Amino acid sequence: MAKKKTKYSFINEVYEGVVKAAEVTRQGKVRIKRTDIKTALETAFVNGAKAAASGERVRFPVIGALVRKEVKARKAGKGVNPFTGEAMEIKARPATKKPRWSFPRSLKETFANKRNW
Secondary structure, eight states: OOOOOOOOOHHHHHHHHHHHHOEEOTTSOEEOOHHHHHHHHHHHHHHHHHHHHTTOOEEETTTEEEEEEEEOOBOOEEEEOTTTOOEEEEOOBOOEEEEEEEOOHHHHHHHHOGGGO
């Protein structure tokens, strides 16, 4: 029986990392080392990038979303250097897949508001 692939969740990934790193002291307090938090966050971001590279849209709360963009191939051609007016060859470019980051509207509005400058 094939296992169904689940959608990547940044929050769940960070939560699992923090829960694994958490220790309870004798007084009943929860302790987490800074290096464990750092490792959990880095792991979540790396796994999110891998999920985005496989074609999934990955959302990171507050800061945006990461997705794979398909860039079309371009044929070779002839052009003119705008500075010298000299004819030149433009190289062909193969089709590629590149990361694309999109920001949420709330973050864009924060940067657009001059009070925050």
